[in-house]
Amino acid sequence: MALRHAVLAALLDGEHSGYQLAKAFDVGMANFWHALPQQLYAELAKLERDGLITGREVVQEARPNKRLFTVTDAGLDELRRFAAGQSKPSSVRDDLMVKVAAADAVDTAELVGQLEERAAIAEAKIDLFDGLLRRMRGDADEAEFLARGRRIGPYLTCLRGRAFERENRDWCTRTAAVLRARAGADVRR
Amino acid sequence: MALRHAVLAALLDGEHSGYQLAKAFDVGMANFWHALPQQLYAELAKLERDGLITGREVVQEARPNKRLFTVTDAGLDELRRFAAGQSKPSSVRDDLMVKVAAADAVDTAELVGQLEERAAIAEAKIDLFDGLLRRMRGDADEAEFLARGRRIGPYLTCLRGRAFERENRDWCTRTAAVLRARAGADVRR
DNA sequence: TTGTTCATGTAACTCGTTACATGATTCG
DNA sequence: CGAATCATGTAACGAGTTACATGAACAA
Structure with a gap:
């Protein structure tokens, strides 16, 4: 998997909604990973299903409701396993x-x-x-x-x-x- | 399309076989594009079908036969059209x-x-x-x-x-x- | 009233990766 | 005698992109 761990890493900064993540990954997440909103919403759903993150609903009045996600202990383990595994050199593809x-x-x-x-x-x-x-x-x-x-x-x-x-x-x-x-x-x- | 134009650009240096291209794209083609052999053979087949490159069979004795590809005029046009179109900034994804x-x-x-x-x-x-x-x-x-x-x-x-x-x-x-x-x-x- | 921000998704499609397959020759 | 080089592909799968859909609030 790929985006998966980038999302987990981003969530180490604390709770984020899909929308917030989408903005961060649009700029490029400090230029090392880019992703579209659709991708993120899909990935967040998968991560939650797998128990690596949890979401809590925040009801808002002037704006649509949102869900804020946090990394679970299982998510942290997954990140650690990922960090221990090997990574292949990447190119730029421009x-x-x-x-x-x-x-x-x-x-x-x-x-x-x-x-x-x-x-x-x-x-x-x-x-x-x-x-x-x-x-x-x-x-x-x-x-x-x-x-x-x-x-x-x-x-x-x-x-x-x-x-x-x-x-x-x-x-x-x-x-x-x-x-x-x-x-x-x-x-x- | 994507790899397509990278291959056309690589073929500007003259005839190349799929194998030769595979080696160039393995190193990373000066680090801006990476591709696996399978991808290249597939792409070369498509490019030839679309008339953007032509291949000629070279019979060898001590080695397996190979096919050397060249860019056609249509291929050059395609490259020019591509170069004129806009390109989106790319990130590193590492x-x-x-x-x-x-x-x-x-x-x-x-x-x-x-x-x-x-x-x-x-x-x-x-x-x-x-x-x-x-x-x-x-x-x-x-x-x-x-x-x-x-x-x-x-x-x-x-x-x-x-x-x-x-x-x-x-x-x-x-x-x-x-x-x-x-x-x-x-x-x- | 047009565009931007907030907020979330589905569906179809293209592109890239992993795994598998074959087979002779030459180098260490 | 095992590994690398030359040379070409198929099949299945996973990841990324494009297009589409909705809808309220607010700023220019």
């Missing part, structure tokens, strides 16, 4: 890179536009992660927080997410510059 | 990060081992990509090659792959160090 790989046979102007757009998105995510990191560590500085903070898991993955997006931004702008320069010089003649 | 996200509730020693193992794998990939890059640019230096080389697509994606793996290695070693330090200090008491 459409934009496929396009760059085909850059020599494809309309370059179009591609440059997409690269710049992507760089802007990456920039926005960097800001977002910066904010998350600041909120998580509170008053403490980073070294202090990592040494003695109570919940550092999401902080560490968020650091990875930010580094990834920085790399992403830099590569996109550099690649765009390279392609643009070649278009100007008209290499292929 | 088991190891899920485990780190759950680090506060999980056996840390185990996790540190996995992080170090992963750092070693990343290191190996960096070397591999370094070699590929050197081979692709030949005698020219990088700026020169990127300005005037004939096929720079795979070079650019390989740069991204290397940057990704460097980031990966650094994050794994740093995260392992953080978790190890906490285990020594026994934070949770």
Whole structure:
């Protein structure tokens, strides 16, 4: 299974509704896992059936009722078993890179536009992660927080997410510059 | 569709057999796309049926016969259409990060081992990509090659792959160090 | 009054992974 | 003599995506 453990890990932060999880997994959950609402509602149902989480109904007036989920002891065991098992290296699987790989046979102007757009998105995510990191560590500085903070898991993955997006931004702008320069010089003649 | 265009892009380098592609996509195709042999044979069959590639049988004596595939004009059109369409940002989807996200509730020693193992794998990939890059640019230096080389697509994606793996290695070693330090200090008491 | 937020799902479909199958050759 | 390399696939299953459905409250 797959999403399963990502959801359990997310629920370590405390009670969440399907809707809240959907928002977190839409942004990318610090950029290491993405999932759609439908997937989450389905997974939450399965997790509850298997006794790894429990949900409690919260009745609301101005908004639709919701269900908040918590990890059970069985869920914690499952997470521990998962963490002990082996994990295979993952790749990135990005459409934009496929396009760059085909850059020599494809309309370059179009591609440059997409690269710049992507760089802007990456920039926005960097800001977002910066904010998350600041909120998580509170008053403490980073070294202090990592040494003695109570919940550092999401902080560490968020650091990875930010580094990834920085790399992403830099590569996109550099690649765009390279392609643009070649278009100007008209290499292929 | 998905793998489809990655295969077309890979075939821009010239004729390849399913087997050769399988090896390239096993390493990760410069770390941005991974696929298993079965997937590739299936995809090649579909691509040929749709007229986007053509295969020619090569009879061999000491080895099993093979089929070498080339992109057709229709295939090139398809690639161009794909490159013009929009691409959604992709996330990383890594088991190891899920485990780190759950680090506060999980056996840390185990996790540190996995992080170090992963750092070693990343290191190996960096070397591999370094070699590929050197081979692709030949005698020219990088700026020169990127300005005037004939096929720079795979070079650019390989740069991204290397940057990704460097980031990966650094994050794994740093995260392992953080978790190890906490285990020594026994934070949770 | 149009769009966004909150809140939850079902159904059909495509894509990716795991398991299985075959068989000769060459390297250590 | 066992393992890896070359070379190609089928079948079943699990995971992810797209499309569809509902409905009230609130902000621009």
